[in-house]
Amino acid sequence: MNIVVFAKRVAATQEEELRITGDGKAVDLSKIPFKMNDWDNYAVEEAVKIVEAKGGTVTAITIGNQDSDEILRRAIAMGAKDGFLMETVEVSDDPAVRVEAISNLLNKENIPFDAVFTGVQAEDDQFAATGGILAGKLGIPYASMVIGIDAVEEGHFIVRRELEGGLQERIKVKIPCVLSIQSGINEPRYVSIMGIRKASKVERKTFKFNDYRAGQEAMIELVRWSYPEKKGGAKILTGEMDGICRELLGILKEKGVYQ
Amino acid sequence: MSYALIVSEVRRGQFDERNLDSIGFANLAGKAAYLLVPQGDYAIDKGSVDLIIDTGLTESAFLNPLVMVDAITKVIDTAGMPDLIVFTHSSSGVELATYTAGRKALPIITDVSGYDKNEAIFYKSYYSDKVFGQFRKAKEGPVIVTVRSGSFREFVSDRGKAADTKALEGISGSVEGREFIEYVEEAKTGVDITKAEFLLSLGRGIGNKDEIPVYEELAGILKATISGSRPVIDKQWLPKERQVGTSGKTVKPKVYLAMGISGAFQHIAGMKDSDCIIAVNKDPDAPIFQYAHYGIIGDANKVRDKLKDILKG
Ligand SMILES: Cc1cc2nc3c(=O)[nH]c(=O)nc-3n(C[C@H](O)[C@H](O)[C@H](O)COP(=O)(O)OP(=O)(O)OC[C@H]3O[C@@H](n4cnc5c(N)ncnc54)[C@H](O)[C@@H]3O)c2cc1C
Numbered sequence: 001m002n003i004v005v006f007a008k009r010v011a012a013t014q015e016e017e018l019r020i021t022g023d024g025k026a027v028d029l030s031k032i033p034f035k036m037n038d039w040d041n042y043a044v045e046e047a048v049k050i051v052e053a054k055g056g057t058v059t060a061i062t063i064g065n066q067d068s069d070e071i072l073r074r075a076i077a078m079g080a081k082d083g084f085l086m087e088t089v090e091v092s093d094d095p096a097v098r099v100e101a102i103s104n105l106l107n108k109e110n111i112p113f114d115a116v117f118t119g120v121q122a123e124d125d126q127f128a129a130t131g132g133i134l135a136g137k138l139g140i141p142y143a144s145m146v147i148g149i150d151a152v153e154e155g156h157f158i159v160r161r162e163l164e165g166g167l168q169e170r171i172k173v174k175i176p177c178v179l180s181i182q183s184g185i186n187e188p189r190y191v192s193i194m195g196i197r198k199a200s201k202v203e204r205k206t207f208k209f210n211d212y213r214a215g216q217e218a219m220i221e222l223v224r225w226s227y228p229e230k231k232g233g234a235k236i237l238t239g240e241m242d243g244i245c246r247e248l249l250g251i252l253k254e255k256g257v258y259q
Numbered sequence: 260m261s262y263a264l265i266v267s268e269v270r271r272g273q274f275d276e277r278n279l280d281s282i283g284f285a286n287l288a289g290k291a292a293y294l295l296v297p298q299g300d301y302a303i304d305k306g307s308v309d310l311i312i313d314t315g316l317t318e319s320a321f322l323n324p325l326v327m328v329d330a331i332t333k334v335i336d337t338a339g340m341p342d343l344i345v346f347t348h349s350s351s352g353v354e355l356a357t358y359t360a361g362r363k364a365l366p367i368i369t370d371v372s373g374y375d376k377n378e379a380i381f382y383k384s385y386y387s388d389k390v391f392g393q394f395r396k397a398k399e400g401p402v403i404v405t406v407r408s409g410s411f412r413e414f415v416s417d418r419g420k421a422a423d424t425k426a427l428e429g430i431s432g433s434v435e436g437r438e439f440i441e442y443v444e445e446a447k448t449g450v451d452i453t454k455a456e457f458l459l460s461l462g463r464g465i466g467n468k469d470e471i472p473v474y475e476e477l478a479g480i481l482k483a484t485i486s487g488s489r490p491v492i493d494k495q496w497l498p499k500e501r502q503v504g505t506s507g508k509t510v511k512p513k514v515y516l517a518m519g520i521s522g523a524f525q526h527i528a529g530m531k532d533s534d535c536i537i538a539v540n541k542d543p544d545a546p547i548f549q550y551a552h553y554g555i556i557g558d559a560n561k562v563r564d565k566l567k568d569i570l571k572g
């Protein structure tokens with residue numbers, strides 16, 4: 001079983017202030033730490049787990065600038081055999097453009113795969129689109145929000161995909177296919193600094209993104225950025241911690257949930 | 260005629276409320292609403308759309324992108340290319356929409372939560388709603404969208420007459436590539452957080468698993484029930500039955516005290532109707548403050564410890 005898994009380097013913005021600059025043309029990420037997209041961490045782990053049980057190889061691919069090499073080292077430290085960087089200075093806002101390049105890379109470089117894994121979504125653009133567009137373009141089966149791979153059998157996977165409110169559907173998906181992996185499917189293994197250092201010694205290959213883009217133009221364009229509309233918002237409790245907490249307890253009493 | 264093809268969602272025999280956002284979006288964009296539906300005798304407001312296209316497919320076949328792309332192709336062959344193909348931004352909607360975009364080589368914008376008709380601009384969330392990207396089509400032609408639940412239902416309108424139903428013949432509900440086996444329901448065990456009047460809800464911001472027992476202590480004193488956001492459940496800090504959100508439970512307690520939760524829409528959708536929402540977060544820009552009634556900007560664990568001190572007095 002050969003699995004190609006996609007992993008993206010994303011800005012960890014949860015605790016950071018995001019500033020829009022240049023008249024709405026850009027978001028300033030210069031002071032923000034980066035990391036592997038959370039969902040991709042689960043996707044890499046799932047791919048490695050399957051190959052450990054069934055044999056085969058995992059190839060990790062990332063699209064980005066040279067800094068994205070850290071994602072490949074991490075994936076290799078987790079158990080991927082190869083790491084490919086599709087190098088580009090700027091990744092297009094249109095997922096269709098990256099899918100064009102991905103599918104051309106898979107074809108032209110004859111990268112064999114039984115399955116392509118992606119994360120359900122990237123934390124930055126939240127498109128949740130790459131896996132589905134890729135499967136459609138390649139004309140192979142697709143399943144997203146995969147929360148359990150129950151069996152890897154001759155010619156197909158049995159997977160569970162998440163619907164809403166705790167409901168899941170169990171389906172049979174023919175190989176080759178694309179699966180988008182949901183967070184919580186497994187417990188991604190711990191990666192040590194030593195592990196990363198060892199992974200640095202494994203050769204990674206670089207491909208120029210634009211060589212595979214095949215002239216595909218973006219079909220949608222991001223014209224400007226904006227902040228969310230303010231919806232009234234919360235009354236912020238201010239002052240000393242002690243006073244704030246007493247005020248909070250007062251609210252709980254007033255609402256009748258605490259005496 | 261310019262129309263929007265709306266791919267509906269029916270789950271467990273119910274016409275899902277999320278469809279109202281798809282219909283509302285088509286109205287806002289000024290397109291006739293053609294609703295693609297599976298078979299079944301669910302209730303549907305026929306006055307809210309212009310045409311109903313009955314595929315004759317089962318509800319579970321409607322979950323299969325390989326089947327649905329054929330149904331959509333058939334509609335296009337008979338009714339012409341729509342200006343919009345609209346899906347809900349749900350688990351199945353996103354799956355169907357992206358696969359269709361790939362097969363048909365059509366542009367797609369997902370998680371659309373706003374639309375400016377004058378400029379034909381689609382608003383799409385980035386970084387869990389910290390900023391929005393304003394998109395437009397690069398060329399004339401159809402576009403596929405998935406719309407965020409709750410964003411457009413106010414634009415649903417009554418046509419004053421019931422829409423006609425047209426049958427779409429000859430769509431096979433089974434394909435070799437992907438087969439439905441069964442629905443799997445989450446086991447109902449332990450606590451039911453939907454019954455609690457006071458939820459103390461924990462997010463990734465609390466830091467690590469070792470903090471949980473300390474929150475449990477506070478919950479014990481306050482007689483609150485503990486719940487959490489998805490990452491907290493994914494990391495197994497709390498069991499699955501405690502998860503609030505679209506892929507967890509929808510809760511409506513008297514008080515929802517959210518600590519270290521950013522407020523991604525999948526979380527908000529599960530708790531926004533609580534009587535009173537109080538959020539503790541160290542980021543003043545955290546989206547959850549837009550939905551909360553009261554907010555504390557600060558370290559959740561420090562607030563927790565202070566509350567405990569005061570209560571133990
Ligand atoms: C298909 C799908 C379904 C999903 N279903 C759900 C669902 O049902 N429920 C759900 O919750 N999510 C769901 N999600 C995930 C959702 O998109 C978010 O990733 C998730 O809600 C984020 O959880 P969080 O707020 O705990 O973590 P984060 O977004 O990482 O936020 C952590 C917050 O804690 C704050 N913080 C950090 N340190 C501190 C501190 N010391 N004190 C106070 N605050 C601090 C940060 O400022 C930040 O705002 C789903 C996603 C997908 C794609």
Ligand SMILES: Nc1ncnc2c1ncn2[C@@H]1O[C@H](COP(=O)(O)O)[C@@H](O)[C@H]1O
Nearest residue numbers: 006007063118119121122127128129130
């Ligand atoms: N630049 C990228 N490099 C590697 N993988 C990516 C990239 N962009 C998207 N992906 C993959 O596609 C998934 C979904 O991304 P998106 O469609 O952008 O939400 C991610 O979880 C990754 O697995």
